[in-house]
Amino acid sequence: MDRTTRRRRWLGGLLALAVGAGLGLTGGxxxxxxxxxxxxxxxxxxxxxTNWTCSGGSxxxxxxxxxxxxxxxxxxxxxxxxxxxxxxxxxxxxxxxSLSAWVQGSYVYLGAxxxxxxxxxxxxxGGSGWSRLSTTFTTGAGTTSVxxxxxxxxxxxxxxxxxxxxxxxxxxxxxxxxxxxxxAPGGLTAGAVTSSSVALSWSGSSGATGYHVYxxxxxxxxxxxxxxxxxxLAASTSYQFQVSATNAAGESARSAAVxxxxxGGGNPGNPSVPKHVLTGYWQNFxxxxxxxxxxxxxxxxxxxxxxxxxxxATAGQIVFNLDPAVGYGSVDxxxxxxxxxxxxxxxxxxxxxxxxxxxxxxxxxxxxxFADSAYALMQGYGFSGIDIDLEHGINSVYLTKALRQLxxxxxxxLVLTMAPQTIDMQNTGTEYFKTALAVKDIxxxxxxxxxxxxxxxxxxxxxxxxxxxxxxxxxxxxxxEGGLDPSQVGIxxxxxxxxxxxxxxxxxxVKNALDCLTRGTNCGSFKPxxxxxxxxxxxxxxxxWDATAGNAWSNAVGPHVHNLP
Numbered sequence: 001m002d003r004t005t006r007r008r009r010w011l012g013g014l015l016a017l018a019v020g021a022g023l024g025l026t027g028g029x030x031x032x033x034x035x036x037x038x039x040x041x042x043x044x045x046x047x048x049x050t051n052w053t054c055s056g057g058s059x060x061x062x063x064x065x066x067x068x069x070x071x072x073x074x075x076x077x078x079x080x081x082x083x084x085x086x087x088x089x090x091x092x093x094x095x096x097x098s099l100s101a102w103v104q105g106s107y108v109y110l111g112a113x114x115x116x117x118x119x120x121x122x123x124x125x126g127g128s129g130w131s132r133l134s135t136t137f138t139t140g141a142g143t144t145s146v147x148x149x150x151x152x153x154x155x156x157x158x159x160x161x162x163x164x165x166x167x168x169x170x171x172x173x174x175x176x177x178x179x180x181x182x183x184a185p186g187g188l189t190a191g192a193v194t195s196s197s198v199a200l201s202w203s204g205s206s207g208a209t210g211y212h213v214y215x216x217x218x219x220x221x222x223x224x225x226x227x228x229x230x231x232x233l234a235a236s237t238s239y240q241f242q243v244s245a246t247n248a249a250g251e252s253a254r255s256a257a258v259x260x261x262x263x264g265g266g267n268p269g270n271p272s273v274p275k276h277v278l279t280g281y282w283q284n285f286x287x288x289x290x291x292x293x294x295x296x297x298x299x300x301x302x303x304x305x306x307x308x309x310x311x312x313a314t315a316g317q318i319v320f321n322l323d324p325a326v327g328y329g330s331v332d333x334x335x336x337x338x339x340x341x342x343x344x345x346x347x348x349x350x351x352x353x354x355x356x357x358x359x360x361x362x363x364x365x366x367x368x369x370f371a372d373s374a375y376a377l378m379q380g381y382g383f384s385g386i387d388i389d390l391e392h393g394i395n396s397v398y399l400t401k402a403l404r405q406l407x408x409x410x411x412x413x414l415v416l417t418m419a420p421q422t423i424d425m426q427n428t429g430t431e432y433f434k435t436a437l438a439v440k441d442i443x444x445x446x447x448x449x450x451x452x453x454x455x456x457x458x459x460x461x462x463x464x465x466x467x468x469x470x471x472x473x474x475x476x477x478x479x480x481e482g483g484l485d486p487s488q489v490g491i492x493x494x495x496x497x498x499x500x501x502x503x504x505x506x507x508x509x510v511k512n513a514l515d516c517l518t519r520g521t522n523c524g525s526f527k528p529x530x531x532x533x534x535x536x537x538x539x540x541x542x543x544x545w546d547a548t549a550g551n552a553w554s555n556a557v558g559p560h561v562h563n564l565p
Contacts, residue, residue, distance in 0.1 A: 039089045039097070039166040039173060040148065044248040045071045046209045051087050055151075058083035063210060063224055064324055067102040067130045067162035069248035070210025070224055075151065076158040083159070086149035090171030091139050097168035100134035101150060105159030108133065112148045112166075116140020126159065128285070144171065157286070163248070182208040182245040184253040185226075190260035195235040196335075196380050198260045201227040205245035205252060214242040214254060218312065218319070222246075231331045232320070233262050234376035270384040270413040271345045276564045277302035278554060279417065279447055279490060279539035280546065281351060284308065286325040289498070289544035293327060294337035294348065297543045298551045300558030303417065303445075304341060304543065305351040305387040309377070311359045316366030316402065317373045318352055318359060320381065338382045347415045350377055353389035361402050362395045371405035378410060385415030385444070388435075396434040403435075407442045418446045419492060419539070422453040422475060428482045437483050446479060447490040447539035451503025458526060466503050469524040472513035476535075477528050480517075486532035492539040495546035495553040507556035510538055518564050533565035 041051040045061050046069050052059065059075050066072040075083030091097060093116070101110050104126060110133040111121030122135045139146065148166055152159040182205040191199035200213065204226050213221035213228060216239060221228055233239060238261040242254040280301040283289060297304055309318040328334045338348045352359055352374075361370050374386050386406065388399070407414050416439065424432035425448050436446050450472055455465050458474025459481055465471060472491055479489045493510055494500035516523035520531045538557050540546060546553045 036168050037170050037174070039091060039168065039171050040087060040164050041089075041173070043164045044069045044162055045073050046248055049073075049085075052085050053087070054085040055083065056081040059085045062160070064222055065104065065130070065160055066210075066222070069162075070208075070222070070246050072160050072162035073150070074158050074160050077152040077154055077156055080154065082151045082154055084149055084151035085161070086147050087164075088145050088147050089166050090145050090173040091143060091166075092169045092171050093139055093141050093143050095169045096136055096138045097146075097166055098134065098136050099148060099166055100132060101164040102130045102132055102162045103150070103159060104128065104130050105152065106156040107153035108159040108161065109151050109153075110135070110149075110161075110164075112137050112146050114143070114146045116143030130162075180207060181250045182206060182247055182252050185211065185243045185245050185255045188241065188243050188255045188258045190241065190258050193260055193262055195263045196233050197229050197231045198233065198239065198241070198262065199227070199229045200241055200243070200258075202243050202255060207247055208245035208252075209247040210245075212244045212246060212251065214244070216240050217242075232335070232377075232380040234379045235262050237262050237376065270415065271342055271347060272413075273347055273415060273444055274302055274345075274562075275487070275534070275536075276561050277445070277490075277537045278558045278561045279303040279305065279445070279492075279537070280495075280543040280554065281305045281307045281419075281539075281541050283542050283544045284323050284326060286323075289542065290547035291326055292544055292547055294334070294341055296547070297341070298546065298554045298558070299344070300551075300554040300562075301346065301543060302537075303347045303349060303415065305349050305389075305417065305419075306383070307351045307542070308354040308389070309350050309352045309359070309374075312373075314366075314369055315363065316359065316361045316369035318350075318370065318377065319373065320350060320377050335381055342382065342384065347384040348382070349385040349387050349415050349417065350374070350381070350383045351387040351389050351419075353391055358392045359390060361398045363398060364401065367398045367402035368405060370402040371409060374402075374406050375409040384413070385410070385417070387417040387419060389419040391421060394431045394435060396431040396438065399431075399435050400438040403439050403442065407439075414442060415444050416442055417444050419449055420446065421449050422456050424448075425475075425479055426457060427478070433479075433482065436479075436488075440484065440488070443484075443488050445488050445490045445536040446484060447492040448475065448479065449492045449541070450475065450505075451492075451494050451500045451541075453503065459528075460526065462526070464526070467505050467509075469509055469512045469516060469522070470526040472505075472510070473516045473523065473528065474526045476513070476517060477526075480528070480532055480535075486534040487536050489532070490536045490539050492541070495540040495542060496549040498548065499541050499545035507553055510557050511560045514538065514560060514564060535564065537561040537564070 077083045109123040113119045185202045185205045187203035245252040420432040459477035494504045512522035
């Protein structure tokens with residue numbers, strides 16, 4: 001599955017407008033003199049919005065994401081307001097200054113006006129990570145102050161900026177004072193525990209503006225206070241915690257470690273999977289599709305695959321990091337949505353892989369690491385199971401071992417799905433197909449991705465074009481006749497034309513393919529030798545792209561799936 005589909009879509013005319021206005025991308029800066037200083041005040045927003053003015057109340061200071069220290073600026077455009085935040089900076093006449101900032105988000109601009117010579121501005125279309133904008137300007141003979149600013153673009157999501165610098169001769173206001181790295185916090189204590197959480201507190205560190213919390217050596221939280229509750233933990237499990245202090249100068253050494261063990265608990269049980277199901281992938285990130293919480297996912301979906309788990313430095317091990325971009329106020333709110341969906345009879349599972357995900361399971365140790373970490377996430381969050389969407393190669397021997405170990409831990413209610421690409425299921429000798437057959441007794445459904453592939457061979461060894469009824473039915477036939485039970489086969493397609501690079505089909509074609517396979521009606525030129533009434537159903541990427549199109553896909557295909565024989 002593609003985490004970044006259509007992320008680079010341009011607004012009509014925006015690029016032309018930027019070029020027409022003489023805006024460039026990043027520019028280089030000259031060598032600084034020894035006396036040069038950063039003339040901007042509160043450059044890292046560690047003191048809130050002090051020294052900064054934001055139009056229409058559009059600016060706010062946030063603790064995540066940050067580039068340096070514990071805070072950054074978030075500007076949120078609204079209506080005709082582009083979330084412009086500015087500061088008047090003292091400068092020297094006839095002097096050259098380097099202007100720079102670290103930014104991320106959609107369409108971020110950085111500039112300086114009132115220079116007395118040529119005002120400057122640079123911009124970037126943005127992205128999910130930090131990038132540096134920079135340019136230079138020269139002040140006029142009578143210029144003693146300039147206004148530096150950053151802003152977003154009309155109708156676009158929020159942008160973030162941090163560590164803004166106006167570097168050059170001291171304009172008389174003195175440089176932004178440089179903090180020193182704070183000492184390591186002391187007094188770390190584990191307090192109340194539950195089956196899925198541990199309360200932590202520690203002593204404040206002088207000069208700190210924030211703190212990083214580490215669990216078993218991996219940073220899991222960044223907070224501004226001296227206490228927090230670490231959630232999403234497995235029951236009856238010991239964890240080691242440490243804390244470090246941060247400010248704009250950097251991060252301290254970590255505190256002495258403290259160990260805490262969660263209380264007993266367990267998975268409250270998973271709802272049974274219906275005979276025919278609609279599966280949808282829910283995006284734990286913002287790539288231009290409708291951002292939604294799990295509670296907003298259409299009730300047509302029977303299986304919701306949360307996309308995606310993340311890998312760690314330990315081979316096979318996975319973790320889950322809830323993206324702030326999806327709008328949850330806490331992990332507990334997310335867990336509550338999972339529980340509510342399960343109470344409504346839905347299965348919420350965690351997908352592993354995706355277009356950019358890469359989890360390596362190629363040894364006994366990595367197989368065990370996968371099973372242990374996947375089960376811990378199921379216990380901690382309430383996931384009903386796991387979806388395997390690995391698109392960068394798999395080892396069927398060790399992936400099979402991993403899934404069998406997970407099944408032994410989770411029991412018979414485990415929901416196990418797969419989403420191979422078309423090339424991965426062309427014959428029973430592929431690693432994906434071998435894995436599916438090896439775990440057939442615990443496998444729920446294989447929803448092959450019938451998109452982003454071009455023409456492929458069907459089970460009759462004829463070539464069929466992507467996007468046709470024949471393509472869907474003749475390729476499904478390979479799985480149906482290759483050893484999978486019909487109840488373990490589903491049809492995976494994009495929810496809209498923007499959901500994949502190619503392969504979108506009208507919902508009617510999906511319905512026709514389902515009818516052809518289960519009833520022998522509405523077929524194209526290819527007609528299977530027999531029918532498969534127990535066919536499991538259909539899948540889509542993604543519930544978010546479906547919502548962007550008004551849930552047209554699920555409203556059309558969902559009732560049809562649920563009314564299959």
